[in-house]
Amino acid sequence: MADALLHLPEPAQRMSGGAAIPSTSSRLASIDALKAVASQLIVLHHLAFYGPMSDYAQSIAPELISWLSQHARIAVQVFLVLGGFLAAQALARHGRLLEKPVHTLLWRRYLKLVLPFLGALLLAILGAAIARSLVTHDSIPEAPTLAQFIAHVFLLQNVLGFDGISAGVWYVAIDFQLYALLLAALWLSRHAGEHAPVAGRLLVVGLSLASLYYFNRDASWDNWAIYFFGAYGLxxxxxxxxxxxxxxxxxxxxxxxxxxxxxxDYRSRIAVALLVAIPLGVARYAGIIENWPKSKIIAWLGQISFSIFLVHFPICLVINALFERFMPHTPAIQFLGMFVAWAASIGGGELFYQQVECRAQRLLAR
Structure with missing residues (x-):
C-alpha cells in the first residue's frame, strides 16, 4: 500500500493501520458524531503532513501541527470499527447472512463505493494538474497513466503496485476487501444450517484474532484486508x-x-479501535446510539464525511499551490491558508455529497 508518489508512508505507518468506508445510509447520532470527528482529523492530518503551508506555519503552533502530522492519522481506526459495525447490521443482523445472492451483495457494494470514487478520482487528477501548473512540490502527484487509472477503477492499485492518484485512495480499496471477507465468512456459515448465526460469529471472531495476533503485526500484509480485519471484525x-x-x-x-x-504486541491503532468499540457497544446497549448527541452540525458533518474524505486532498493541493504562488510566505498568512483549505474541504464535501454521492446512490437504488 505504499504511496511513494505522494510521499506517504505505508498505511501501517501513515494511518497507524485502518480502513473502512463510512456508510451514508445510517443516521445513528452516535455514529455520525464519530464519523464527523474522524473525518475532520484526517483532513487536518493531511494539511499538517503535506506542505508547503504547514511548513511555513509550523512556528505558530509547532506542537499542534506536529501532533496533527504524526498522530491524527490514527482516526482512520474509527472508520474501521464503524465499517464492521454497519456491515454486520446490513448483512446479518442476527449473525445469519441475508437471503440474497452473494455476488449481488458484492456487486452493489462495489458500485456504492466506486460511483462516487470515480468522481473523486477525476477531481484529484484535475486538482493535481492545476497545482502542477502553479508550483513544483513533492506532494503533488504526476498525471496518472492509463493502467494506473484502470487499476484504481477496479480497486486494485495497491495490490498491483501502483501509486495512489490521491491521498487515502488505498482506504477505499481495503474497505471493499474487508466487506468481501466478511461476506465470505457469513456465506460459509450458511452451510451450518440452523447453527449458521453461531458459525458466522465464530468465523468472524477467528479472522479477527488471526489479524490481531499475527497479520496486523506484519506490515507486509497491509495491502490486504486480513491486516485490518482485527478492528473491522471488532x-x-x-x-x-x-x-x-x-x-x-x-x-x-x-x-x-x-x-x-x-x-x-502493543499497537496504538488497535488500542484506539478498542476505545471506539467499547463506547459504541455501550451506546447500543443503553439505547442512546440513535439520538445522542443531538447536534445538527455534527449530524451534517457525519452525513458528508465520506464525501469530505474523497475530495479534501485535491482541494488542499490547489489551495496550497495558490498560497505558495501568490501569497506572502509568512507564518500567519500560511496558517490562515490552512484554515481556508480546511473550510473549503468541508464546503467541497457538501457540494460533492449533493451533486455526486447522492446522485450515485439514487442511480444505484434504481
Whole structure:
C-alpha cells in the first residue's frame, strides 16, 4: 500500500493501520458524531503532513501541527470499527447472512463505493494538474497513466503496485476487501444450517484474532484486508454482542481478548479501535446510539464525511499551490491558508455529497 508518489508512508505507518468506508445510509447520532470527528482529523492530518503551508506555519503552533502530522492519522481506526459495525447490521443482523445472492451483495457494494470514487478520482487528477501548473512540490502527484487509472477503477492499485492518484485512495480499496471477507465468512456459515448465526460469529471472531495476533503485526500484509480485519471484525462483533442477553459478559470477553493482543504486541491503532468499540457497544446497549448527541452540525458533518474524505486532498493541493504562488510566505498568512483549505474541504464535501454521492446512490437504488 505504499504511496511513494505522494510521499506517504505505508498505511501501517501513515494511518497507524485502518480502513473502512463510512456508510451514508445510517443516521445513528452516535455514529455520525464519530464519523464527523474522524473525518475532520484526517483532513487536518493531511494539511499538517503535506506542505508547503504547514511548513511555513509550523512556528505558530509547532506542537499542534506536529501532533496533527504524526498522530491524527490514527482516526482512520474509527472508520474501521464503524465499517464492521454497519456491515454486520446490513448483512446479518442476527449473525445469519441475508437471503440474497452473494455476488449481488458484492456487486452493489462495489458500485456504492466506486460511483462516487470515480468522481473523486477525476477531481484529484484535475486538482493535481492545476497545482502542477502553479508550483513544483513533492506532494503533488504526476498525471496518472492509463493502467494506473484502470487499476484504481477496479480497486486494485495497491495490490498491483501502483501509486495512489490521491491521498487515502488505498482506504477505499481495503474497505471493499474487508466487506468481501466478511461476506465470505457469513456465506460459509450458511452451510451450518440452523447453527449458521453461531458459525458466522465464530468465523468472524477467528479472522479477527488471526489479524490481531499475527497479520496486523506484519506490515507486509497491509495491502490486504486480513491486516485490518482485527478492528473491522471488532466492530462487527460489537454489533452482534449487544443483541445478546449477556451483553456485558461478552463485551468484557471481547475487551480481554484485545487487551491480551496488546500485551503481546502493543499497537496504538488497535488500542484506539478498542476505545471506539467499547463506547459504541455501550451506546447500543443503553439505547442512546440513535439520538445522542443531538447536534445538527455534527449530524451534517457525519452525513458528508465520506464525501469530505474523497475530495479534501485535491482541494488542499490547489489551495496550497495558490498560497505558495501568490501569497506572502509568512507564518500567519500560511496558517490562515490552512484554515481556508480546511473550510473549503468541508464546503467541497457538501457540494460533492449533493451533486455526486447522492446522485450515485439514487442511480444505484434504481
Amino acid at each position: 466492530g462487527a462483533i460489537t454489533y452482534w454482542t449487544v443483541h445478546r442477553d449477556e451483553a456485558p459478559l461478552w463485551l468484557g470477553l471481547l475487551v480481554a481478548l484485545v487487551i491480551a493482543a496488546l500485551l503481546i
